[in-house]
Amino acid sequence: MSTLIEYAGDTDVTAAFEALSENADAILVDVRTQAEWTFVGVPDLRAASKAPLLVEWQSFPPAAPVNDFVDQLAKKISEKGLDQSAPIFFLCRSGVRSQSAAIAMTKAGYTHCYNIAGGFEGPLDQEGHRGTQFGWKAAGLPWIQT
DSSP states (O other): OOOOOOOSEEEOHHHHHHHHHHOTTOEEEEOSOHHHHHHHOEEOOGGGTOOOEEOOSBOTTTOOBOTTHHHHHHHHHHHTTOOTTSOEEEEOSSSSHHHHHHHHHHHTTOSOEEEETTTTTOSOOTTSOSSSSSSTTTTTOOEEOO
């Protein structure tokens, strides 16, 4: 019998943005790839005097899992002076990789890991475009190109 490791749950982009703006210890972890950060953009948290932590969940190419993801992120969190109780909001393109990352960090002992449902761009719309219906961009939240 295996033990199921849960995470703190899903949240929408607006609630995540509010938490990141209001709680000094809350952090945003963007788990997309370097290519996505560069060509699609990243959340802009400068108004809250923050920046997202950029840690790939999967590499591109060939979309292989990043074996030391937990160690990389744990080091970055520690460097910010935060511990395992800090609220961590995980973001990817649509909410799948970020959910896996939230589960992995919960399994590693982090107690407040949230998946941002809808992600940065959300699902495809009827014309095959992302970023128009759900997600960070569609909600009109601040973002920048790097």
